[in-house]
Amino acid sequence: MSVPTHFLHDCQMRIQPWLEQFLAAQNGLAKPLSAAMRYAVLNGGKRIRPALAYAACVACGGHINDANSAAGAVELVHCYSLVHDDLPCMDDDDLRRGVPTCHKAFDEATALLAGDTLQALAFVALACSHLDDTIKTRQVQQLALASANMAVGQALDLAGEGKQLSLHELEAIHRHKTGALIRASVLMGASAAGCTDEQTLASLENFADKLGLAFQVHDDVLDVIGDTQKLGKHAGADAEHAKATYPALLGLQTAQQLAVQLHDDAISAIKHLGCRANALIWLADFLVARDH
């Protein structure tokens, strides 16, 4: 599998200044709230969801610039979700991307409000872009539904803690918790390109669903075999918290095989789009090969 560091790097170079400028443009944000938001958003991050939005836009024949607002909005939602997930009443994590979590660097109230504000600003980003109102409306639908589903997934995850979950239940958690936003990234990118062809959208949705699960299975695998320094969070945390994971349910080797199978299924779903879909395929390769 070739690793598309160049494409991902290009996306990172593209979205970083967009995010910086977007946050800087929200004047009237008082410190420490604005500082906490910058800390949560500009502090590294692989920008996988923005890259998926860009790649899907290109796969549908759009200009990559048209996906800026989709890429930015989905990353704002992702960053907000990390800030809230890390809060003491949720996962209670001290470390994120190798540095203190937002509520550790600031305080709980500021982290809560930074997350709340980032979610709202994601919709500002979509609704205020230069795209047609029809496209913007579709993107708001896609992101809003995904954002709601993501929170549902987090609730399912918390409810399942310490319980013996079936594979079906584990999959339901991840389809909501990480899958929904990955699907939205791809669909919003397609929308940015003006794609309304139902067959193409169905293929992309299938790709995104498979990739979202592959991503999560691989994430669970990395928690077993990865190292803390590369991950930027404590490896082995899932086992410590007795969390249901794919390796715990299936065994490590079967989980690794499942990730590869889902990756292959994802790629099969979009093969018929031809070379325009190369960036999506590269990203799928990367997500199941990454070591952090």
Place this chain on the structure above:
Amino acid sequence: MSVPTHFLHDCQMRIQPWLEQFLAAQNGLAKPLSAAMRYAVLNGGKRIRPALAYAACVACGGHINDANSAAGAVELVHCYSLVHDDLPCMDDDDLRRGVPTCHKAFDEATALLAGDTLQALAFVALACSHLDDTIKTRQVQQLALASANMAVGQALDLAGEGKQLSLHELEAIHRHKTGALIRASVLMGASAAGCTDEQTLASLENFADKLGLAFQVHDDVLDVIGDTQKLGKHAGADAEHAKATYPALLGLQTAQQLAVQLHDDAISAIKHLGCRANALIWLADFLVARDH
């Protein structure tokens, strides 16, 4: 001042089933999350913001039904903000509308996620309505900016706690914390009617800004002179927490006069709209006459 209990009551009767049906339609919401959301949204509430959206729609010559999604969305955001504001890391309140706050009735994580989900669903409500995409896009802009500003206001409020604030600083807090959403209610209602006339929108914005402040000044006054049972929250809480309030800064009588003055200014701003604006005027009367 006549009190428009009939108009407000009509709005309550209109938005309650809308909210019930909207929440019921979000299938896939697992308990206890869905229960917490219903608890936070369907549990009383005066529905002032929905009423403002309906009244503004009518004032602009629209059909009241066209404001359903605006009314519902703004109430969802309002309810989410109450849930988050009550959390232990924020105002740490046990009582809301006379019953235990959401995190007391459920738990902190569920309350946090219920708020997060409600914010996302507000944008689902707007983006999935039957209105034109141009109107929906405008409403998403209006609500998303207001929602972000509301969180900013909460941050300003927390930062100001225990400090001696100037009247100017106190006003800045309220313009964000409560004013932004009241302005959005009115503007989203106007948008629902398809209003794009700049003079009308400027008048409505002026009305909403004055009314938003009048509302807050009156709220501060009620915290001094109201009784706990009617308020559904502890009267005197502001003084206990040494919060900056209008009565604390201006004295009770001057604060009461300010509320009346702001109310009169609000009404002057929309007088030229004629009898179509009656419902807005009734609501302004009610908001500065209410005892809870």
